[in-house]
Amino acid sequence: MTGSAHGLWETETPPTLEPGKRAGPARCRVWVHRTESRTSPLLGLGSPDREQDQPAAESGFTEQRAGPARCRVWVHRHMENMVAIMKQEKTQWKLFLEAFSAAQSEFTFLLLGVTCLTLVVSLMFTSLWLLSALYFVWLVKDWDTPERGGRRTEFVRNWRIWGHLRDYFPIKLVKTAELDPKKNYILGIHPHGIMSAGGYTCFSTESCGFAEAFPGMRSSLATLAGLFRIPLFREYLMSQGLLSVSRASLNHVLSKSGKGIALSIVIGGAEESLTSSPGVNTVVMRRRKGFVRMALEHGADLVPVYSFGENELFRQVIFSEGSVGRRLQDLFKRLIGFAPCVFLGDRFGLLPYRTPITSVVGAPIAVPKLLVPTEEEVDHYHNLYMESLSKLFHEHKVSCGLSESHELQII
Helix, strand or coil, X not given: CEECCXXXXXXXXXXXXXXXXXXXXXXXXXXXXXXXXXXXXXHCCCCCCCCCCCCCXXXXXXXXXXXXXXXXXXXXXXXXXXXXXHCCCXXXXXXXHHHHXXXXXXXXXXXXXXXXXXXXXXXXXXXXXXXXXXXXXXXXHCCCHHHHCCCCCHHHHCCHHHHHHHHHCCEEEEECCCCCCCCCEEEEEECCCCCCXXXXXXXXXXXXXXXXXXXXXXXXXXXXXXXXHCCCHHHHHHXXXXXXCCHHHHHHHHHHCCCCEEEEXXXXXXHHHCCCCCCCCEECCCCCCXXXXXXXXXXXXXXXEEEECHXXXXXXXXXXXXXXXHHHHHHHHHHHCCCCCCEECECCCCECCCCCEEEEXXXXXXXXXXXXXXXXXXXXXXXXXXXXXXXXXXXXXCCCCCXXXXXXXXX
């Protein structure tokens, strides 16, 4: 595992050691989590394969045998910094900052767009009307920017509030394979959940250390095109590197932004959010093949990503098919692109539950460049993707807190 000043990420590529031999200073240091139960809520860490009934003791660095009986070896590049952090207990101020960051994220998701629109329109009827008028003139000129790569700002992506948001749950990014910075990739994020907290935090902020985990890669998260039509709100979204999920936008990013692009798309979208519920692992993608066709047209490799714990953040009221509630949700989904969910969380039902989220980035699926892919070719790589996603889920479900009996349902 590697830690940084901005975030934490875990790698599953252990150093090569001969069974029964100690790892010398020139090889690597093995970070032994002896107080995992105390420290993992603070940092979002924890060796997923360690026995859970081991007694707690003082944490520390040690050189351990790396024989076949042991599981994974975690490499730590910033040992002194991490020791200091691990020894710290969460203060009330830290807990407040985490709760505030979670509330801010939820407010952004639910209300910031409406607030921005109301503000701009309201100013038109005050002495500050000229500000709104000038903004609308500029907006017309800048209308197509979200379709042309957006306006990314590293300063916003590195705000400290994202680190507090990461620690609230906590959220962890797990790397299982390398990504070549000389290529482009389409990352499929699963499941959507209510707010896609794992995908948002890992791929539209730098708090989880994506840039360090995948050197030379630049991550961007694609979201609803309609959100980029809302005054002011669009500026905030673009500053984080979020992109419109429209075909024109994705074509531009994959063809005119160079190499090293990790374009993340929440494949299930609004329909999948309606299936989100604790204990449920359902992804909607059997008929969603547009991202595969896009990958083939640009020769961008496909990478499945599964965020374990995403569906545990809220308890949703699930309306049965054909009910009035479900018909209203489907109507909203057709009209505005997303479905309003009725859900409850922590703290008077407002905040998400403090449930760990582990976003596991799978191995790339090599995709050829085909200017006009046939339906058979699209179906072939779509099936490969579903198989890879299912394999990723089953390989990591136990280490991420699920039982062996949990199954992934693809609909």
